[in-house]
Amino acid sequence: MAELFRQVRLLDPVSDADHVADVLVADGVIQQVEAQIADFPEDVEVCDRPDLILAPGLVDLYSHSGEPGYESRETLDSLMQSALAGGFTRLALLPDTDPAIDNPAGVERVRSLLRHAGPIPQVDFWGALTTQVKGEQMTELAELAAAGVIGFADGRPLQNWALVRRLLEYCQPLGKPIAFSCCDRQLAGNGVVREGLESMQLGLPGSPAIAETIALAALLECVETIGTPVHIMRVSTARSVELIRAAKSRGLPITASTTWMHLLLNTSNVQSYDPSLRLEPPLGNSPDQAALIQGLEEGVLDAIAIDHTPYTYEEKTVSFAEAPPGAIGLELALPMLWQKFVETGNWEGRSLWRYLSTNPALCLGQTPANLQPGQVAELTLFDPQHRWQITPQALKSLSNNTPWLGQEVTGRILRTYPGR
Incomplete structure (x- = not known):
């Protein structure tokens, strides 16, 4: 099947493109990109919508699958549909399923569940750093590497620094990304929002910023001593941005990401007590939010992660402090970020695509998708003016835990081309 996109706006951070052109796609490959294409096959399907955006597929650094173990939250099939509906052509799943992806059999188990699916994104798996992601005993990292995991992460903060040191030493020769989420659980205590004036006004237990930054500082010391490249997940505080900036200036081999909701919201939004705003790490205060945005703009932070975390209605319909942390996001991140930052003129469209596509791929050690002729058509077709209502029926995800x-919302993916 051949398709011709007439006078669409092309966004491609790899070639620094942001212009209007015709694009011909056939047999899953980008055939031509020209100002105007006059000569094309007779049976080509023509898309004549100059208000649309054609860009490389989005890449999610880390998200959660319900299946296996928690299929009532999300099946692999619903997760794949949700990813495609959100424009994601690559997805890296965290290992905290049940059973956990902490051995080669676990990797093969999830792969086998995906084999009979229809068109799906490229799915990669983070291999667990510790058995059953409990943070106690190191997994057989070399065996997981041989099984083809994209890298290593528990997705949960580790508290044993002797274990962190050993993990960095053992992972170094394996040549795969290793990702850490930083939080000192003792300092965080039972905090459910960022500590500060607003947490007191809300009457909710606060988690101090130093719960994140003390753990981050310790991790950076380990990286400086051992030299293993590390990705820092879920950065949420202004001080963390400062620490990462200083570490990068010293040449430490680190990359870092924040999540889309920490860019859009802050503690003031928790006044609704919506349990879907109970996140981990908690939403930052207004200065934290501003620092995260600036950190992305300056390249201190590399990427935006979705951290899609589905929960059932029953699990989330409790008091704010009792709700499990997390929210869905694969179908919502692009339109919400586009309206917040691009429509307002704060970011160029290429910048948002860099944070959601090009840089996440680089953090995973992958080659980013691009719009050059001859490349596999790994694409998203986005209508930034399409208005739709966020309802359970409109979402592909089985869960609808979103504030x-x-x-x-304005903006929706019309079609995703997985490139597979």
Whole structure:
């Protein structure tokens, strides 16, 4: 099947493109990119919508699957549909399923569940750093590497620094990304929002910023001593951005990401007590939010992660402090970020695509997708003016734990080309 996109806006951070052109795609490959294409096959399907955006597929650094173990939250099939509906052509799944992806059999188990699926994104798996992601005993890292995991991460903060040191030493020769989420659990205590004036006004237990930064500082010391490249997940505080900036200036081999919701919201939004705003790490205060945005713009932070975390209605319909942390996001991140930053003129479209596509691929050690002729058509077709209502029926995810449920949003992916 051949398709011709007439006068669409092309966004491609790899070639620094942001212009209008015709694009011909056939047999899953980008055939031509020209100002105008006059000569094309007779049976080509023509898309004549100059208001649309054609860009490389999005890449999610880390998200959670319900299946296996928690299929009532999300099956692999619903997760794949949700990813495609959100424009994601590559997805890296965290290992905290049940059973956990902590051995080669676990990797093969999940792969086998995906074999009979229809068109799906490229799915990669983070291999667990510790058995059953409990943070106690190191997994057989070399065996997981041989099984083809994309890298190593528990997705949960580790508390044993002797274990962290050993993990960095053992991972170094394996040549795969290793990702850490930083939090000192003792300092965080039972905190569910960022500590500060607003947490007191809300009457909710606060988690101090130093719960993140003390753990981050310790991790950076380990990296400086051992030299193993590390990805820092879920950065959420202004001080963390400062620490990462200083570490990068010293040449430490680190990359870092924050999540899309920490860019859009802060503690003031928790006044609704919506359990879908109970996140981990908690939403930052306003200065934290501003520092994360600036950190991305300056290249201190490399990428935006989705951290899609589905929960059932029953699990989330409890008091804020009792709700499990996490929210869905694969279908919502691009339109919400586009409206917040691109439509307002704060970011160029290429910048947002760099944070959501090019840089996440680089953090995973992958070659980013691009719009050059001859490349596999790993694409998203985005309508930035399409208005739709976020309802359970409109979402592909089985779960709908999002603070925007019932609201209208502008911007939607019309089609995703997985490139597979």
